[in-house]
Amino acid sequence: MNIIEGGVTAAKGFKASSCAAGIKYEGRPDMAMVWSEEPCVSAGVYTSNLVKAACVLWDKKLTSGSSKISAVVVNAGIANACTGEQGLAFCEETAKAVGEAMNVSEENVLVASTGVIGKQLPIEKIVNGAGVLCATLEGGISAGTAASKAIMTTDTVNKEVAVSVEIGGHTVTVGGMCKGSGMIHPNMCTMLGFITTDCAIEKNLLRKALSELVTDTFNMVSVDGDTSTNDTLVVLANALAGNPVIDKENEDYETFKKALFFVMETLAKKIAADGEGATALLTVKVVNAKTKAQAKTLAKSVICSNLTKAAVYGHDANWGRILCAFGYSGEVFDPDKVTLSFIGGGEEVILFENGTGTDFSEEKATHILSNKEVTVLADFHMGTESATAWGCDLTHEYVSINADYRS
Amino acid sequence: MNIIEGGVTAAKGFKASSCAAGIKYEGRPDMAMVWSEEPCVSAGVYTSNLVKAACVLWDKKLTSGSSKISAVVVNAGIANACTGEQGLAFCEETAKAVGEAMNVSEENVLVASTGVIGKQLPIEKIVNGAGVLCATLEGGISAGTAASKAIMTTDTVNKEVAVSVEIGGHTVTVGGMCKGSGMIHPNMCTMLGFITTDCAIEKNLLRKALSELVTDTFNMVSVDGDTSTNDTLVVLANALAGNPVIDKENEDYETFKKALFFVMETLAKKIAADGEGATALLTVKVVNAKTKAQAKTLAKSVICSNLTKAAVYGHDANWGRILCAFGYSGEVFDPDKVTLSFIGGGEEVILFENGTGTDFSEEKATHILSNKEVTVLADFHMGTESATAWGCDLTHEYVSINADYRS
Numbered sequence: 001m002n003i004i005e006g007g008v009t010a011a012k013g014f015k016a017s018s019c020a021a022g023i024k025y026e027g028r029p030d031m032a033m034v035w036s037e038e039p040c041v042s043a044g045v046y047t048s049n050l051v052k053a054a055c056v057l058w059d060k061k062l063t064s065g066s067s068k069i070s071a072v073v074v075n076a077g078i079a080n081a082c083t084g085e086q087g088l089a090f091c092e093e094t095a096k097a098v099g100e101a102m103n104v105s106e107e108n109v110l111v112a113s114t115g116v117i118g119k120q121l122p123i124e125k126i127v128n129g130a131g132v133l134c135a136t137l138e139g140g141i142s143a144g145t146a147a148s149k150a151i152m153t154t155d156t157v158n159k160e161v162a163v164s165v166e167i168g169g170h171t172v173t174v175g176g177m178c179k180g181s182g183m184i185h186p187n188m189c190t191m192l193g194f195i196t197t198d199c200a201i202e203k204n205l206l207r208k209a210l211s212e213l214v215t216d217t218f219n220m221v222s223v224d225g226d227t228s229t230n231d232t233l234v235v236l237a238n239a240l241a242g243n244p245v246i247d248k249e250n251e252d253y254e255t256f257k258k259a260l261f262f263v264m265e266t267l268a269k270k271i272a273a274d275g276e277g278a279t280a281l282l283t284v285k286v287v288n289a290k291t292k293a294q295a296k297t298l299a300k301s302v303i304c305s306n307l308t309k310a311a312v313y314g315h316d317a318n319w320g321r322i323l324c325a326f327g328y329s330g331e332v333f334d335p336d337k338v339t340l341s342f343i344g345g346g347e348e349v350i351l352f353e354n355g356t357g358t359d360f361s362e363e364k365a366t367h368i369l370s371n372k373e374v375t376v377l378a379d380f381h382m383g384t385e386s387a388t389a390w391g392c393d394l395t396h397e398y399v400s401i402n403a404d405y406r407s
Numbered sequence: 408m409n410i411i412e413g414g415v416t417a418a419k420g421f422k423a424s425s426c427a428a429g430i431k432y433e434g435r436p437d438m439a440m441v442w443s444e445e446p447c448v449s450a451g452v453y454t455s456n457l458v459k460a461a462c463v464l465w466d467k468k469l470t471s472g473s474s475k476i477s478a479v480v481v482n483a484g485i486a487n488a489c490t491g492e493q494g495l496a497f498c499e500e501t502a503k504a505v506g507e508a509m510n511v512s513e514e515n516v517l518v519a520s521t522g523v524i525g526k527q528l529p530i531e532k533i534v535n536g537a538g539v540l541c542a543t544l545e546g547g548i549s550a551g552t553a554a555s556k557a558i559m560t561t562d563t564v565n566k567e568v569a570v571s572v573e574i575g576g577h578t579v580t581v582g583g584m585c586k587g588s589g590m591i592h593p594n595m596c597t598m599l600g601f602i603t604t605d606c607a608i609e610k611n612l613l614r615k616a617l618s619e620l621v622t623d624t625f626n627m628v629s630v631d632g633d634t635s636t637n638d639t640l641v642v643l644a645n646a647l648a649g650n651p652v653i654d655k656e657n658e659d660y661e662t663f664k665k666a667l668f669f670v671m672e673t674l675a676k677k678i679a680a681d682g683e684g685a686t687a688l689l690t691v692k693v694v695n696a697k698t699k700a701q702a703k704t705l706a707k708s709v710i711c712s713n714l715t716k717a718a719v720y721g722h723d724a725n726w727g728r729i730l731c732a733f734g735y736s737g738e739v740f741d742p743d744k745v746t747l748s749f750i751g752g753g754e755e756v757i758l759f760e761n762g763t764g765t766d767f768s769e770e771k772a773t774h775i776l777s778n779k780e781v782t783v784l785a786d787f788h789m790g791t792e793s794a795t796a797w798g799c800d801l802t803h804e805y806v807s808i809n810a811d812y813r814s
Binding site: 048049050051052079081082083084085086116117118119224226227228229305306307310311313314316318319320321323324325326327328329331332333335336352354355356357394395396398399400401402403404 | 456457459488490492523524633634635636714717718720725727730736738739740742743759761762763764801802803805806808810811
């Protein structure tokens with residue numbers, strides 16, 4: 001597997017565009033579009049929040065049906081959630097505008113929105129923007145990068161990644177972009193993620209791969225414990241790589257899955273590292289748990305602990321908060337058997353073992369916690385299963401951003 | 408029912424003391440003791456965290472057994488959690504020191520600790536402090552108030568309340584104190600709470616009343632979603648009021664329960680209002696839910712939402728975050744039927760009804776959110792059950808406090 005440049009336009013046959021439609025932000029692009037020359041089989045996973053944005057309902061219907069997908073149109077600034085019938089009608093109107101310009105049906109067009117909940121989209125601006133997007137589609141890395149920038153809200157960096165693998169003698173590329181910084185606690189998948197591939201693969205296997213991999217990647221990220229109304233992750237596959245169609249769970253399927261996993265894991269980590277106000281990517285690795293589910297619950301409990309997150313921000317090796325978070329996770333374990341350490345910048349310090357705190361060097365621990373990437377490693381000595389979760393520290397800046405988001 | 412002055416020493420026969428044992432803080436009392444002239448029947452509820460502090464294990468054993476309780480000794484600064492066998496031995500040593508000085512068995516002495524997890528108690532200082540506490544016990548309101556101050560950690564105000572009711576022609580008093588500000592998400596009960604009463608009541612009924620009432624009071628509070636290792640709530644009843652012993656669920660039992668409920672609810676709200684860094688008490692009232700359990704889950708989901716809490720801090724009427732938090736609670740409801748409003752300072756503003764946001768006055772909403780007590784009222788129009796949860800806003804100060812707690 002090779003890591004290559006680019007994102008959604010890395011795979012064959014995908015183009016992208018972006019424009020400033022003036023939805024919320026001044027002087028920056030806030031709409032983006034991804035287009036595939038050939039219609040794509042698709043798979044999508046969406047928020048488990050009962051309150052689902054109108055665009056989630058629209059996309060869910062399309063990706064679970066038999067329509068092939070040619071385009072995705074995204075806007076930043078307004079989420080089109082809690083917007084009733086009107087919100088749904090606006091999804092259709094947007095898809096129709098793209099469909100007419102590109103000569104496909106509205107049922108081939110996905111729409112996605114991110115931003116403030118409860119406001120109606122300025123539909124005239126959206127339709128005008130869609131027109132511009134359709135007229136300015138371009139292939140090549142930079143068009144994809146521009147699209148990944150246009151969908152940002154409180155994100156501080158754009159997020160994209162691409163890899164290539166060999167399948168049946170053909171180079172297959174998988175690339176993606178995503179956005180997300182606050183209201184991030186994906187449950188089915190994250191804020192907005194779009195992955196494109198030129199792999200030839202049947203829809204049912206694409207769906208299977210996506211659903212399996214999302215539980216170990218996007219669903220293991222939390223910035224603030226708030227599961228959004230808009231979480232959407234879509235994969236589009238246009239078959240232009242020319243590989244023999246993957247129609248069973250053979251070696252080719254496994255190769256494709258590895259590439260897809262890498263793209264999903266990388267994007268998920270990028271979201272955690274760019275959590276609102278974050279100064280550090282916090283990784284929690286639970287090893288030697290009894291079951292995979294237990295390992296996941298334990299790891300996520302720490303990632304969601306405000307107190308742990310604030311301690312990481314303060315470079316304070318307050319490991320009691322981590323053990324406390326394991327303790328209230330609902331999982332059963334023997335605290336006396338847990339070994340707990342911090343890892344960062346190539347150093348490791350053991351904080352707790354045999355039921356009590358070690359006599360560790362506070363100076364070394366603080367030094368480790370000052371890295372931009374900090375790992376909590378917890379060995380439960382109960383079995384052989386492990387899991388990793390990703391989050392970030394809780395900072396003054398997080399509070400500032402969210403105390404004054406709308407105004 | 409009359410609200411009266413005082414706290415743990417309001418009921419007949421209870422004395423208290425406090426002293427500066429030098430455990431963590433300089434120049435302020437950090438140990439407290441409550442003593443009853445007559446041995447008490449007791450009931451206790453404790454943290455559901457699997458990682459339980461040594462003192463929780465000690466108290467749980469005593470209050471679930473048949474020993475009567477004469478004393479409670481509390482220290483602030485170190486939590487005696489994650490301290491292994493040594494920690495348990497220190498509980499016994501402390502109880503023994505008090506027992507010897509007061510001429511009771513160590514099995515009549517509860518101990519409680521609050522503070523940093525993972526450090527061993529400075530047992531010499533604790534035992535010396537216990538000696539001072541035993542020698543300086545006093546009746547009267549001010550001794551109880553001093554005790555409620557000595558158990559504070561990041562609390563900014565001490566917390567106590569007392570009421571009296573008439574039972575069988577006798578005045579029965581119920582009073583209590585508690586502490587708690589961070590790591591507050593009680594599940595069985597809160598950080599540390601001590602309630603004393605001179606009511607004559609059988610142990611099994613005291614336990615029943617406590618367990619029932621804790622689910623509607625302390626367990627409906629959250630400051631930060633982190634369930635502590637030390638949560639302890641104990642009620643001591645010494646029978647000195649002279650009322651006919653309450654030995655069945657009759658009218659007297661109901662009267663006592665009302666008094667106990669008031670004390671517990673008041674203490675619970677005081678903890679929420681004094682959440683670390685808080686500038687406002689946030690109350691979430693869910694009405695007309697299908698079941699009581701559903702109403703509770705919905706209310707708690709909002710109380711725990713970082714995004715909602717940060718919006719309240721910023722006086723930003725970002726109601727979409729509230730609907731989002733209801734949506735990810737796991738409960739099933741029809742978002743289109745929810746009516747949502749903010750109440751504060753005698754004003755109310757409806758934010759959401761019939762599936763979309765109302766055209767509310769931002770100015771009025773901001774004005775309401777500027778109060779020190781803000782209520783979110785959500786009518787689900789599904790049934791007749793309701794629930795209330797209490798929390799606070801998420802502030803810069805919360806992050807400051809917790810980024811630098813130990814040092």
